[in-house]
Amino acid sequence: MTTPIADEITRKLTAALQPTQLAVINDSHQHLGHSGHDGTGESHFTIEIESPAFVGVSRIMRQRMVNAALGDIPGQRVHALAIRARAPGE
Structure with a gap:
């Protein structure tokens, strides 16, 4: 079930x-x-993503790319995100 x-x-x-x-x-x-659990059932997420956009990109930059794509979701609408970002073949 998704939210x-x-x-x-x-x-x-x-x-x-x-x-x-x-x-x-x-x-x-x-x-x-x-802390951070707001009762909505949508406060903590794990994202596992594989993308060609991550080829040759550092782990920190990958995290920044994901956060940038999500706009106001991290830190404002979601308390915590765990991000596992990799390039194909990793």
């Missing part, structure tokens, strides 16, 4: 980075009662 924010994350990353693989995993249930 509105997970669907939006998927749309934005697909448009910006044309991933060959993408998984948006809602981890919010694992953070009940923790």
Whole structure:
């Protein structure tokens, strides 16, 4: 089952980075009662993304590319994102 924010994350990353693989995993249930859990069920996500856009790009720059593609979602609408970004073949 997906959620509105997970669907939006998927749309934005697909448009910006044309991933060959993408998984948006809602981890919010694992953070009940923790800081940043806002009760919406959409506060913590893991993103696993593979994209040719990451070829020759450092891990830090990959994270920045993902965050830039997501706009106001990280830090404003979602408390925490774990990002696993790789190029094809890695």
